[in-house]
Amino acid sequence: xxxxxxxxxxxxxxxxxxxxxxxxxxxxxxxxxxxxxxxxxxxxxxxxxxxxxxxxxxxxxxxxxxxxxxxxxxxxxxxxxxxxxxxxxxxxxxxxxxxxxxxxxxxxxxxxxxxxxxxxxxxxxxxxxxxxxxxxxxxxxxxxxxxxxxxxxxxxxxxxxxxxxxxxxxxxxxxxxxxxxxxxxxxxxxxxx
Amino acid sequence: xxxxxxxxxxxxxxxxxxxxxxxxxxxxxxxxxxxxxxxxxxxxxxxxxxxxxxxxxxxxxxxxxxxxxxxxxxxxxxxxxxxxxxxxxxxxxxxxxxxxxxxxxxxxxxxxxxxxxxxxxxxxxxxxxxxxxxxxxxxxxxxxxxxxxxxxxxxxxxxxxxxxxxxxxxxxxxxxxxxxxxxxxxxxxxxxx
Numbered sequence: 001x002x003x004x005x006x007x008x009x010x011x012x013x014x015x016x017x018x019x020x021x022x023x024x025x026x027x028x029x030x031x032x033x034x035x036x037x038x039x040x041x042x043x044x045x046x047x048x049x050x051x052x053x054x055x056x057x058x059x060x061x062x063x064x065x066x067x068x069x070x071x072x073x074x075x076x077x078x079x080x081x082x083x084x085x086x087x088x089x090x091x092x093x094x095x096x097x098x099x100x101x102x103x104x105x106x107x108x109x110x111x112x113x114x115x116x117x118x119x120x121x122x123x124x125x126x127x128x129x130x131x132x133x134x135x136x137x138x139x140x141x142x143x144x145x146x147x148x149x150x151x152x153x154x155x156x157x158x159x160x161x162x163x164x165x166x167x168x169x170x171x172x173x174x175x176x177x178x179x180x181x182x183x184x185x186x187x188x189x190x191x192x193x
Numbered sequence: 194x195x196x197x198x199x200x201x202x203x204x205x206x207x208x209x210x211x212x213x214x215x216x217x218x219x220x221x222x223x224x225x226x227x228x229x230x231x232x233x234x235x236x237x238x239x240x241x242x243x244x245x246x247x248x249x250x251x252x253x254x255x256x257x258x259x260x261x262x263x264x265x266x267x268x269x270x271x272x273x274x275x276x277x278x279x280x281x282x283x284x285x286x287x288x289x290x291x292x293x294x295x296x297x298x299x300x301x302x303x304x305x306x307x308x309x310x311x312x313x314x315x316x317x318x319x320x321x322x323x324x325x326x327x328x329x330x331x332x333x334x335x336x337x338x339x340x341x342x343x344x345x346x347x348x349x350x351x352x353x354x355x356x357x358x359x360x361x362x363x364x365x366x367x368x369x370x371x372x373x374x375x376x377x378x379x380x381x382x383x384x385x386x
Contacts, residue, residue, distance in 0.1 A: 022276070023276075024274070024276040027274065029222035029224075029234055029272045029274075030234075031222075031224035031232035031233070031234035031270070031272075032232055033226065033230070033231070033232055037226070037230070037266075037268075038226075038268040038270070038285065039224035039225055039226055039232050039233075039234075039268060039269060039270045040224070040232075040270055040283075040285075041222060041223075041224035041232075041234060041270040041271065041272035041283060042272055042281070042283060043272060043274045043281050073230075075230075075231040075232060076232060077224070077231070077232045077233055077234040078234065079222045079224075079234035079235055079236060081217070081220065081222075081236045083215070083216075083217045083276075088235070088236050090233075090234060090235060092231065092233075125365060125385065125386070126385045127385060128384075128385050128386060129368075129384050129385065130384060130385050131382060131383070131384055131385075132368075132382075132383035132384055132385055133385060136365070139364075139365035171332075172318060172329070172332035175322075175325075189324060189325075190324070190325035191321075191322050191323060191324055191325055192318065192319045192320060192321050192322065192323050192324075192325055192326060193318070193321060
């Protein structure tokens, strides 16, 4: 298993550990391309790596704009800033949608079972981005079962092909680029910050 | 002057004020499109609004990737997360490059004069993104004059056309969209989170 882990994984694990006192150190910004070819950018929560892979897990609602965008163009870039250690990771790669129609459901079900009740309940809310429904009852549906995911629950898998790590604590700043070559090996290069 | 201020300006000012104890509350993530049509995303520092306008100021190096990208496609989206108040602003719009060739130099010079010596010195460092030059002397050029900007100093102006404000403290979350209409008036709409 550990042989499959990319060389940037231990660096990222260390950053997560050193910033563990900050809840928002597990949030990052995911950029995609919208239907007009313009960039879209939003904060999402890191839900761990898919086991034995370098794929980052994110959850979302099938009715959200990002699903339409990823269906159209699967490219994404994650920008992850760690405030305590003053480090940034930029991960470029592609997103895969694991929704209710995906053949292999086990990873989607497993993620659903890990969520809190309050996270699960958000998938019963009215359609995101539509004009606000004033009636608050629409936001207080019963908490769905923890066994089976609801229809709109989507697991996103992000597969990085390039990782750019910047350390701002050092003077001069340190910057290292990890890049998959044609034989799917990770190449490492120190570059000017 | 205050008549020109967009309705989201006072909301954003309040968030900046409430998060002022956190240095990183003045950092946001700027997404652009790279030369392959893929998203690019990095953390930048908010350098205030250009006076009497709704344009956000950012500084960068003329040799950075984002300058090549913005020259090719000026669209951008800023994602700005405020950890203390658990709010997110997404600002979509366009970027304008104010470099050494720009006709009107006064705003570029003004920004340069506001910077710290250490920020100014970074513009004398070797070309960003190129293989690391091991000799540390290359990173310790004399601090440039505070009067006139160096060649590679660039001011970016970001003009928002849409702002999406999400408040996560509330249950259900509150989300408001501000959008410029055809007559350049800001329309406001509460939407489902």
